[in-house]
Amino acid sequence: MITTKMMTYTLPVLPYPADALEPVISAETLANHHGKHFAAYVNNLNRLVSGSEYVGLLVEEIVREAPDGPIYNNAGQVMNHRLYFEQFIPASQYKAPGQRLINAINYHFGSMEIFKQQMTEAAMSLFGSGWVWLAIDTEGRLQIVKEMGGGNPWRRGMTPLLGIDCWEHSWYLDYAFDKAAHYDALWSIVNWDVIEGRLPM
Numbered sequence: 429m430i431t432t433k434m435m436t437y438t439l440p441v442l443p444y445p446a447d448a449l450e451p452v453i454s455a456e457t458l459a460n461h462h463g464k465h466f467a468a469y470v471n472n473l474n475r476l477v478s479g480s481e482y483v484g485l486l487v488e489e490i491v492r493e494a495p496d497g498p499i500y501n502n503a504g505q506v507m508n509h510r511l512y513f514e515q516f517i518p519a520s521q522y523k524a525p526g527q528r529l530i531n532a533i534n535y536h537f538g539s540m541e542i543f544k545q546q547m548t549e550a551a552m553s554l555f556g557s558g559w560v561w562l563a564i565d566t567e568g569r570l571q572i573v574k575e576m577g578g579g580n581p582w583r584r585g586m587t588p589l590l591g592i593d594c595w596e597h598s599w600y601l602d603y604a605f606d607k608a609a610h611y612d613a614l615w616s617i618v619n620w621d622v623i624e625g626r627l628p629m
């Protein structure tokens with residue numbers, strides 16, 4: 429008898445309409461990024477995990493435990509894109525960060541402006557495809573972490589708070605060669621409540 433294995437990992441529904449982040453992220457880019465690229469990572473992960481020792485594990489567990497290779501790459505990208513898409517809000521609903529986050533950023537970077545500048549510089553200087561993360565380590569220190577490919581600082585025991593997707597699929601359609609403009613514009617749609625909610629208690 430042939431049984432159909434249940435799909436373990438699913439594509440999350442966007443927490444806003446597809447055109448809600450315009451003009452920072454166009455509806456077309458969002459549709460492609462979420463509906464094609466993110467969906468492909470989810471489908472790849474389901475296919476690769478099926479029949480492997482990773483069946484039944486959380487994506488976060490695979491990112492921590494799997495050796496470098498296709499399963500780790502796709503689990504990383506599933507985790508990354510979950511965090512990425514849930515961290516935005518339409519610019520019309522933007523709210524400034526809360527005091528707890530402002531205090532932590534001021535303490536570790538000097539000011540919010542310096543922090544944003546350092547995140548953008550890290551993203552601009554990342555060669556190839558990857559991510560830049562604001563992450564917090566087990567000692568409570570905030571750090572800006574550059575990751576290649578589908579990397580996430582979670583793999584090394586840190587908690588990711590805010591991620592910049594530095595793959596061309598996230599910006600090229602809307603910004604062509606001006607990726608700096610994309611990175612600058614992202615600050616107007618960050619949902620700081622979500623970022624603060626990722627801080628360990």
Ligand SMILES: [Fe+2]
Nearest residue numbers: 465593595598
């Ligand atoms: Fe992406």
